[in-house]
Amino acid sequence: MNTMLLAAQAAQGGGMGMIIMMVAILVIFWLFMVRPQQKKQKEIRKFQNSLQEGSKVITGGGIYGTVKRINMEDESVDVEIAKGVVITVNRSYVFANASSQMHNA
Structure with a gap:
């Protein structure tokens, strides 16, 4: 027991x-x-x-560029990736400050 x-x-x-x-x-x-x-x-x-205009950024796809315009209404950012070449991406796909990334490399 x-x-x-x-x-x-x-x-x-x-x-x-x-x-x-x-x-x-x-x-x-x-x-x-x-x-x-x-x-x-x-x-x-x-x-x-x-984000501000003129900021150097990296998008989610790994594209480096400079912010040209920020549209708060539709949450988009125009990013210049080469002289005269501007793409529009959703603000949530801009992930990093490119200038700080270049200094760390």
Whole structure:
């Protein structure tokens, strides 16, 4: 009888240990994966909201250019990619400041 009680208590303790282990794994996953990604997205949104004409940018497709015009009504940005060549992209596809990227290279 005593062995059955001990076995039952051990099984319950093992279940609690498993729950604690799963919670620990989820916390570690959040700290190393989700949180840095959220911070990066916040920085990108901040950059997109602070765009100005004349800013050197990189689009989501990897195209380097200079912002010529920002249209807040339809959330578009005109980007000059070569002398006289202007493309229109959605503001959410402008990801990085090209001048800071060139300095890091």
